[in-house]
Each structure stands twice: as structure tokens, then as C-alpha cells.
Amino acid sequence: MAIIEVHNLTKRFGQVNALEDINFKIESGDIVALVGPNGSGKSTLAKLIVGLDTPTSGTIHIHHEPPTKPGVPRVGYVPQHFALDRTLPMTVFEFLHLSLPGTFSRSVEESIVTSALTRVGIAGLQSNILGTLSGGQLQRVLIARVLLQPHDILVLDEPSASIDVGGEEELYSILQKLNKEDGTTLIIISHELDFVFRFATQVICVNRRLMCRGIPKEVLTKDLLESLYGSHTAHYHHDPNCDHHHHQ
């Protein structure tokens, strides 16, 4: 069943078309990788899906409703750049407390926050001040925040951008677990083709226009990758006869 439907979507900034005539559907429970070169409109598309911006023309429907419709948000969003004022004295608990869906007793609030932090592998950081966290820890706090709300769709804009290599693997495992256990549909903007081949069930390629859509192994051909990223990425082309992508 399609839970996100995008029809003839165009977004223009001044005279520049950031996105042109985009059409696709996303099925419930998918892990969708949104790929494309820098400036291709990926982050713009993500912001349109979560309702932070509105299309110039065309429509987006989440569960048959526009994303900007007031009410309980069902699309969680982890931005690429979180503009944190590192001098602001706010603890991780206080930050997550702001996103709790309602008011509970202090002990219940603590247990909800602890559980979300445990799921993203950073239990015990409740009392730390946000500004003292590493980039990777902050990214996990942002993911923990979206877990506090009953979202059935999560949009993550380059979630591993500020995480080291070991942490990256762990992060994708956490997201995969979230998808399997809760049935959360994931839309992940990523430059890492390794992730796309290993974790994504669907891929959507954009470069202002829709360039491809489908199962990564089938649609991410050598020619398409070269046209998106240039010839240096051709080594990521997937060989259907192998289980893993290979380096040419």
C-alpha cells in the first residue's frame, strides 16, 4: 500500500528549478534511499515530504493527506544540519522532554527518554549538556527524539554525515531494526552507495528530475551512476551475479 504519493512535483526558488516534475510512490515498510549528487534537490524533496516547505506545483500526499495539514505529525525528520547553539545549557533529557507527546509524571518521562536513548545506543547521556556531545552522539539524540513520537515514516537527511566509520554501521543497524520491529518506513538521503546496496529496499535517484526508481540492484546501473556522480563512482556498480557490490 502506498503511504507517500508524489505527483508532478515542481519546486522553484526564484528562477531556478530545484525539482522538476517528480512522480513516485513509496510503499509502507520500505527503506528508501534518496540519492543524487550535491545540489540535486534531495534535501529540498525531504523538506517537502515532511511539510517544512510547500511545492511550487504538483502534490504530495502522506496517507492521502497533504503533509502540511495541521495535527499530530506522522513524519519524523532528522535534518542534515542541526543548528545547535553549543553555549546553550540544555541537557539531553530537557531536549528530548520537549518532544514528548503529552505530559506525564517525572518517572514516566524519564523511563520514556531512557528507553529512546537505549534504542539508539547512548543510554546514560540524559544529564549531559547538548553542546558537549560529539557529532555522532548528537545525531543519535536527534534520532532518539523522533522515536518519542508515534511516527510511521522517518525522513533522515544524511544521518551518518558526522559519524565515524564504526558508528555508521551501528547507526544503519539501529535504523534497520526500527524498520523491522516497528514497520517504520524510512527515507534516507545518502551519498554512501555501499549503504544503498546493503540496506535499502528501494532507491530514488534525483538530479532535479527523477532519474531512477526501483530496487537498487536493478536500477543503479554503471551508466546511471556515471551520469549522476561522474566516472569515478563506476566501481560501485553492482554485479547481479554477486551478493555484494564489487570494486572494479
Added chain:
Amino acid sequence: MLELFTYPFMQRALVAGIIIALLLGWLGVYVISRNMSFVGDGVAHASLSAVALAILVGFTPLPTAIVFSILLAIAIHALKQKSSISFDAVIGILFTTGMALGIVLLQFHEGYVPDLMSYLFGNILTINTSDLWWMAGVGTLIIIFLATARRPLAFLTIDPEGSSLAGIPTKRIDLLLTIMISLSVVLSIKMIGIVLVSALLILPSASAKLLARSFHQFLVSSIILAVIMVLVGTILSYVLNMPTSAIIVLSGTCIFFVSLFLAHLRSLEKKESTTSSS
């Protein structure tokens, strides 16, 4: 020295001081965290035109300035939303235009203008019982807003984009916050004056930010430091026979430098403990 507490003018000044310290200490947390320091200064200076208009037509200055401050806050908010020029420039235009208009309006007043200097630099002798009632009434409304909107205000402060996604009416909260800042600044003018009022918005919260280890501590300590700043400044100004507003601001400056020193000591201790544990 204790006889100072028996004087009615001093009793009024201390009550007024505590009310405005509560308001500006609390609002200051959002003002410095959201880089809105210039708003307080701008509103205070622009309200000179309201004070001048009230003196010219014979209205009571404080209620006139209260109405004007609400209109000014709405104008600031609208220009911020619609205009392509920077927020600082918007405040700068309103700030100077309001002040210039005030000076021009006063030229039409015949004779001595006794209230003007007290509005520019504050004068606790001019605070009357009617002013106290206005401060208590409007101050209570502001505190009710701050208490009920505490969570959305904190959310908006740390993450404007996220708060919008969470369904918080960010533009409405922003407008209300600007109105509350304008009202509080105008309520404080008789005590501390147009020229120095923004110090009460900035100094306590800037000091508290250096020492706090959570947002809750930040808020509570900003209010406490604002109250200390006003009480110490008012009492010292009586003892030293100096202008009250200036001594209040200088007390705040001392509090800020002590906080800076304590924060520095804490960071040194932290570095030492990190070095010894590694």
C-alpha cells in the same frame, strides 16, 4: 540604613524593581538565546515617541507607552516576516524613527518637560502607586504567558524548525514573545530609563548562561540574578547617593564578571580532572 525601607518612594521602587526583575530576568533567557537583544533596546528607544505624545496631549505616559509598545511589537513582527531586509535593520529603523519622532513631538510642547529626563535615565522618585498597579497587572499577564508557554518557548529557542514540525504555532508564539518583551521594557522605563533598560534583559541572563548546567537552572538563576541586581543597585544607589539606574546596571556588570570568573575556574577544574584521569 534600615530607615530607607520606611520611605514610601523606596518601598514603591523596591516593589517595582522586583516586578521588572522577574519579567526581564525570565524574558532575557529567550532574548539572549535567540539573539534578540536589540529588540529590547529598539522598543525602549522607539517608545520615546509614545512618551512624548502622551506628554504633549496630556495623557498618562505609562498606559500610552503600553499601547504603543504592543503596536510596535506587531510592526516588528510583521516586518520580520514580510520584509527582505535583515531583522537588525528593521529594529534599527524603528529605533531611530521612534526616537526622532519623540524629539520632534516634544518641540511642540510649550514650557518645561519635567518627565522627559526621568524617562531617558529612570527616576525612582517618579514611580507612583498607579504605575505599580499597571506593573502588577500587566506583569501578571506576562508571567501567565511565560509559565503556560514555557515548553514551546524552550522548543522554539533550541530548534525553530523542529518546533514547527511538532505542530507548535511558531509565528504566533514569536509574536506573543515580542509583545511581552516590548511590554516589559516599557514597564521598566520609569525605574531604569530608556537608555539603560536593555541591560536588565541581557546582563542577568548572560551571567546565568555562564553558570547554568541545565535550561531550568539557566531560567531560575537568570531571574534570581536579575532580582539581586535590582535590589543591590537600588539600595547601593541610596547609600552612595548616586543615580539608581546607573548603579543597577553597574551591579549587573559586576555580577557578569564574577560569573565569568567562576565559569573560568570551573573549566580549569574540569581540564585538571580530565588530565589527571587520563
